Amino acid sequence: MKVAIAGGTGLTGRHVGEVLGAAGHEVVVLARGRGVDLLTGAGLDAALEGVEVTVDVSNVTSMKREVAVGFFERAGRNLMAAAGRAGVRHHVALSIVGIDRVRTGYYQGKLRQEEIVRGGGVPWSVLRATQFHEFAGQLLERLPGPVAFVPRMRVQPIAVREVAEALVALAVGEPQGMAGDLAGPRVESLVDMARRVVAAGRARRRPVLPLWVPGPMGSGGLLPTGPGPRGVQTFDEWLAEGGAEGPGRDQGRGRALRSR
Template sequence: MRVAVAGGTGLAGRHVVEELRAAGHEPVVLARSTGVDVTTGRGLDGALAGADAVIDVTNAPTISRRKAVAFFESASRHLLTAGERAGVRHHVALSIVGIERVGHGYYQGKIRQEQVVAAGPVPWTVLRATQFHEFADDILDRLRGPLMPVPPMRVQPVAVREVARALVELAQGPARGMAPELAGPREELLIDMVRRVLPARHERRLVLSVRFPGAAGRAMADGGLLPAGPGPRGTQTFDEWLTQRRTAAAGRG
C-alpha cells in the first residue's frame, strides 16, 4: 500500500512512517518540508497520486479555539477533497479521548476535524487516543520559568509507537467510522508525570497544582480525558517509558 502521512515529520507522524515501513508499505510524508501544505492544499494532488490511504496526524500548536478550529477544518477539507480526486480509499484521522467533555480551545478544533472527516467524501476512520507519555514534556516546553502551574489532570497516557501501530492497522482495513478508543494501561496524574520527568531533563523547577477555571478545569480533574468505555489498551506504562528514556540518554553519553 502507498499511504500518505499528513504531519509525517511530527512525533506521531515519524512513528507512523516507521510502522508503515516495518509492515512493508510505502509511506509518503505530507509536510511543508516535503513541499506540501495541508492548510492551503499546495502540493497535495501530486503527493496523493496513487495513494491508497491517508493517515492524518497533523497538529496545531495553539490553545486558541479560533486558530485550532481554522487549522483542523482547513487541513481536513484539503486532505479529503484532494484524496477524493486521487482515488484514496480510506482516510484515517487521529483524535483525542474526551474532547467533547472538556471545553478546551484546542479540543474544539479536534471536534471540528472529526465532523469534517465524518461528512467528507472519503470512507473514514477516526481513532481517539489518550495523551502520549511525552505530554509531560510538552507541558514543560510550553511553560517557561522556575514556577510550573500544572492542572490536577487525570490522564491515562499511552506510548506513541502503540498509537502509530494502531493507526497503521486501521488504515490497512476497511473504514470503521469511530474506532474504539485507545488508552494507556494505567491512570496517572499529570502533575506527578511532570515532576518525574524533570530529573530526566536535568531541570529543577517548582511544580504547583493550579486548577483551570470553569467547566474545563472541573472536567480535567474529574477524569474527563479518560476513556469512557471499553477499547484497546496499550502495554507500556509511563514508568517503563521513563526508564527507557533514561537508559537511552545514558547510552548516548
C-alpha cells in the first residue's frame, strides 16, 4: 500500500515511516524538504498520486492560539482537499487527549484540525494520544533562567514509537472515526518527570519548582477519562534507555499495546 505521511521528517513521522516500511508499505514523505508545502499546497497533488492512505502528524511548535489555529487551518484544508482530488480512501490524523477540556492556545489549533478532518470528505480516523515521554525535556529546553518553574499537572506519557505503531494499525485498517484515547501505562507528575530528566543529566542542572496552573490543565484535564489502548513502556524505562538524549531515538520499538 502507498501511504503518505504529512510531517514525515519530524519525530513522530520518522517512526511512522519506519513502521510502515518494515511492514512492506511504500512511504511518501510530505515535507518542505521533499518539495511539498502544506501551508501553500505546493507539490501536494503530485506527491499524492497513487496514494491510498494519508497520515497527518504535521505540527507547529508555537503555543499561541492564533499561530496554531492558523497552521492547522491552512495545512489541514490543503491536505484534505488534495487527498480528495487524489481519491485517498482513508485519512488518519494524530491529535491530543483532553483538548476538548483544555481549550487554550495550541489545543484550539488541534481542535480546528479535527473539525477539518471530520468535514473534509475523505473517510477518516483520529487518534488522540497523551503527551510523549519527551514532553518534560522539551519543556525544560524552553524555560529560561536559573530556576525551572514547571506546571503542577498530571500527565500519562507514552513512547512515540508506540504512538506510531497505533497510527499504522489504524492506517492499514478501515476508517474508524474517533479511535479510543491512547495513553501511557501510568500517570506521572510533570514536575517529578522534569526533576528526573535533570537528575539523569539530560537537561541543564538547576532547581525545578512547581508552578500552579488554574483550570482543567492543572486538574487532570489532559488525562484520558475512559477505556482505551495503553502503552507499555514507562517514563522511567524510557529515561533509563537514553530516550531523553534527543529526538529521533528508537525507543519502545516492537512493544505491544495493551487495553485497559
